[in-house]
Amino acid sequence: MPKNAIVSEVKTLSCSNSWRNYHFLKVTTEDGIVGWSEFDENFGSPGVANVINQIGHRMIGQSAMHHEHLREDLRNATRPGSGGVVGQALGAIENALLDVKARTLDVPCHVLLGGKVRDKIRVYWSHCVSYRARTEHYTPGIVDVAGVQQIAHEVGEKGFTALKTNVFHYDEEDRISGWSPGFGRPHDPARNVERKTLKDLRRHLEIMREAAGPDIDILLDLNFNGRTEGYLKFLREIEDLDLFWVEIDTLDPKALAYIRSHSRHPISSCETLIGLQQFLPFFREQAVDVAIIDTPWNGVWQSLKIAAAAEAYEVNVACHNFYGHLCTMMNAHFSAVVPNMRIMETDIDRIAWDAELFTHLPEYKDGYLILSDRPGWGTEPNEVALRAYPPLETVGPARKTPLPRLSI
Incomplete structure (x- = not known):
């Protein structure tokens, strides 16, 4: 019987990459299939993970096989603030759903x-x-x-x-x-x-x-x-x-x-x-x-x-x-x-x-x-290794050293 790829969990993870952090999205289905994507918060984009965590619940109970349908639903829910970190969150979600779909069908994503x-x-x-x-x-x-x-x-x-x-x-x-x-x-x-x-x-x-x-x-x-x-x-x-x-x-x-x-x-x-x-x-x-x-x-x-x-x-x-x-x-x-x-x-x-x-x-x-x-x-994060290198608290564009004060 074919698997239906119903989404059961949406989770973000991160780890240290020395001078910045890596960020990942993990989407799990009721069938036990896991799809991954990688996104970024260092290149002027603080808050992408927070957006994903705010809107990801809308995918629970839906089939990852219909990734365009799910993306359009999330786009409608966030349309007034589209672009920026909202757009990047939708991109991360789409990429994880593509991984789920390909793994469900047991094919490379390029297929x-x-x-x-x-x-x-x-x-x-x-x-x-x-x-x-x-x-x-x-x-x-x-x-x-x-x-x-x-x-x-x-x-x-x-x-x-x-x-x-x-x-x-x-x-x-x-x-x-x-x-x-x-x-x-x-x-x-x-x-x-x-x-x-x-x-x-x-x-x-x-x-x-x-x-x-x-x-x-x-x-x-x-x-x-x-x-x-x-x-x-x-x-x-x-x-x-x-x-x-x-x-x-x-x-x-x-x-x-x-x-x-x-x-x-x-x-x-x-x-x-x-x-x-x-x-x-x-x-x-x-x-x-x-x-x-x-x-x-x-x-x-x-x-x-x-x-x-x-x-x-x-x-x-x-x-x-x-x-x-x-x-x-x-x-x-x-x-x-x-x-x-x-x-x-x-x-x-x-x-x-x-x-x-x-x-x-x-x-x-x-x-x-x-x-x-x-x-x-064709690859996925090693969750044990991610835990061995916990994310840094003092990196990213929002946490850089503030400018010197100008004279008044």
């Missing part, structure tokens, strides 16, 4: 998503330099130009074909420091791009190119660290360099279209958008060469709709993926079925106990992630 069009997905090594600059969490740490050279060389040495890096300042002794005013480091609400930042970025990219060699693709992430004027300054400074893309975050599609029209490099964006309606203006304005979709935020099923719309506008897509291994697997199943996939983000640098937290790890070979054919997403 539910339409079937794979590729067996492996090209990836790039994200946060290259950025993570190792967190010297108390990653080994070997990077503090100066020698460390930058070493990791750029290591990318190709380990078989990867692409890396993504960020903006760094260099001092007189060649020590590095990150620059991201869009995220408050340093605190500069104007987000002005000055001469030193331009020169140091150019130097950083030239150092990485020389160390990585001519055959490694280099991606640059400018995040929210400028305004239209500043982004144009960056693009003029680096227009003659060999870059795979320049990633820019702005919420104004017309501004981004203007920036793109002045860029000699492909422009990627949209990683912080939720829902097809937020993506459409960027497609209509021809604002991006590559639309980046955060599938944990949007839900993989909804992300397929966004990717289909992008294809109608002759735009390729990529994944926003700097979370744990479950998110990587979720993104891999999405990437395997989407025809207009450009490349997938992944973090290679990991903290010491990261591998303990999941039952299976992603498999990489020659710069590609090899798709799993295990049921569901």
